[in-house]
Amino acid sequence: MSAQPQRNVIANALAQIGEAGLFGLTLLAAVPRSMKHARETVRQLWFVGAMSLTIIMVCGLFVGMVLGLQLYYVLSIFGGTAASGTVVAIAIYRELGPVVTALLFAGRAGTSITAEIGLMRATDQLAAMEMMAVDPIAYVAVPRYLAGLIAMPLLCAVFCALGIFGGHLVGVTWLGIDNGTFWSNMTATVDVWKDVVNGIVIKSAVFGAVVSLIAVYQGYTTPPTSEGVAYATTRTVVASSIAILALDFVLTAFLM
Amino acid sequence: MTAPAAPVEPLVRIRGLTTVLNGKTIFDALDLDIPRGKVTAIMGPSGTGKTTLLKHITGQMRGDAGQVRVDGQNVPELSREKLFELREKIGYLFQNSALLTDYDVFENVAFPLRQHTKLPEVLIRNIVLTKLQAVGLRGAAALMPAELSGGMARRVALARAIVFDPMLILYDEPFVGLDPIALSQVLKLIRTLNETLGITSVLVAHELEAIKQVADQVYLIANGKVVAQGDPKTIANDGSPWTRQFFGGDIDGPVPFQYPAGDYAQALGLTGAKA
Structure with a gap:
């Protein structure tokens, strides 16, 4: 394979990241203008946050249950099943909670944000807002971005709670710890600042900001065709997943 | 003796508009006037830049050179705030209606009022119902856009476009895909709005028979310039090759049947072969 196509792929990826970054600055600059559309932000918070609750709760419960089960059998080899609660909580607070919530959020809410904005562009709804002297960045993009930013830590907290409940259900109720x-x-080992705040607040907020930015950017810049919207939706999931896992490593290194 | 009245300046005055997109010249020093209070139709072959012209008038696009003056203001030079102020006085009917799919008919029409005014709900309701009554769809206020036919959607979009009683309405292909009944309804609405509210109207359309019923003057645009203008009932007979081909529906003429391409024989791999 020649080096030229590889360079192009890397250059395109860097160009996309740069454009998304500039778009992010445009969003932040439009936040004061979008304050008069606070009701729209609340409406979006309902769609991306409350409507994602079911999948987050179910997945959190099962992740905790699997973790409880695996840990029980591994720790029982060493006679350390008493540490099961600690390991479940630390694994969920530090990594699984924020990362899996963000991945689920990208799949459930991120794709819907991209598809919705992309279809609004394809059907001239964004152009119609421009023609009605309504700024679509302030009315459409910023409320969805802020909703994602606010919803992610809240969803992560719910995921963590259900995950620990799942671990307790399997470890204590079924397996007899x-x-x-x-x-x-668990309470003796888990540190509120190092584990809970770093995971639920900091990591989730960063993941929420990045996933929401990717989703809104992909929707806003998609070619106005059905194929364009389909590709943009796919790109949201792929780019979000890579960004979440890469950022998770960076954040973990800094927050250790 | 009274002084002679000063000539009324056209609402839209375009001078020397030149636009090049992807290496293709869309407008080549285009000059065009839209008189106040009249219905003006912009016609021309597909891809000639009719919708692009509307985008220049509304500041959605800027040309490479020339002036687009709307109500005395040069649109390309306006700041975003000034442009938005101007757009509040312009109604725009999109070809696909562009209704907001999350909102019902009532909220679609109320949308500009809610965004730009702090009117009490009772007043908003009365204004919206008045506009919906004008387009014959007061009874459809609770329907969602997906429940509307194409003609109904266009009438709702028209109600939304006139909710601020604009000075100018731009219609982008308002007759496409309408059955004869819906076409008559839209034609009647355009004419009624123009006459009762004194709104200046610009129509982009291909249907000469419909244009004859509603327009006061027609511009035929081709090759980046105005190639014919005049009364819609007589423009088809002006004798130029452009009008002859466009209104006569000739397959070939100034607008070639073949899209510009390279040598046909070469494309078929026949170059050098014996005839």
Whole structure:
């Protein structure tokens, strides 16, 4: 394979990241203008946040249950099942909670944001707003971006709660780990700032900002065709997934 | 003795508009006037830049050279704030209606009012219902855009376009895909709005028979310039090759049947072969 196409792929990827960054600055600059559309932000918070609750809760529960099950069998080899609660909580708070929530959020809410804005462009709704002297960045893009930013940490908190409940359900209720040991080891080891705040607040907020930016950017800049919208939706999932996992490594390195 | 009245300046005055897109010249020093209070039709072959012209008038696009003056203001020089102020006085009917699919008919028409005014809900309701009554769709206020036919959607878009009683309405292909009944309804609405509200109207369309019923003057644009203008009932007979081909529906003429391409024989791999 020649080096030229590889250079083009890398150059295109860098150009896209640069454009998305500039678009992000445009969004931030439009935040004050979008304040008069606060009702729209609340409406979007309902769509991307509340409507994602079911999938987040179900997935959180099962992730916690799987974790509880795996840990029980691994730790029982060493006679350390008492640490199960601690490991479940730390794994969920630090990594699984923010990362899996962000991946689910990208798949459920990110794609819907991209498809909705892309279809609004394809059907001239954004142009119609421009013609009605309504700024589509302030009315359409910023409310969805802010909604994603606000919803992610909240969804992550719900995911973590259900994950720990799932781990407790399997470890304590089904496999017989002592309830007091499960909770006391967890509360003694888990640090509010290092584990909970870093995971639920910082990582989730960063992931929320990035996934929402990618989703809004892809929708806003998609070619106004059905194929363009389909590709943009796919790109949202792919780019978000890569960004979440790459940023997770960077954030973990800094927050350790 | 009273002084003679000063000539009324056209609402839209375009001078020397030149636009090149992707290496193709769309407008080549185009000059065009839209008189106040009249219905002006812009016609021309597909791809000649009719919708692009509307985008220049509304500031959605800027040309490479020339002036586009709307109500005395040169649109390409306007700041975004000034442009938005101007757009509040312009109604634009999109070819596909461009209704906001999340909102019902009532909210679509109310949208500009909610965004730009702080009118009480009662007043908004009365204005919206008045506009919907004008287009014959007051009874459809609760329907969603997906529940409307093409003709109904266009009438809702028209109600939205006139909700601020604009000075200028731009119609982009308003007759496409309408059945004869819906076509008559839209024609009647355009004419009624023009006469009762004194709105200046610009129509981009291909249908000469419909244009004859509604327009006061016609511009035929081709090759980046105005190639004919005049009364819609007589323009087809002006004798130029452009009007003859366009209104006569001739397959070939100044607008070639073949899209510009390279040598046909070469494309078929016959170059050098014996005849």
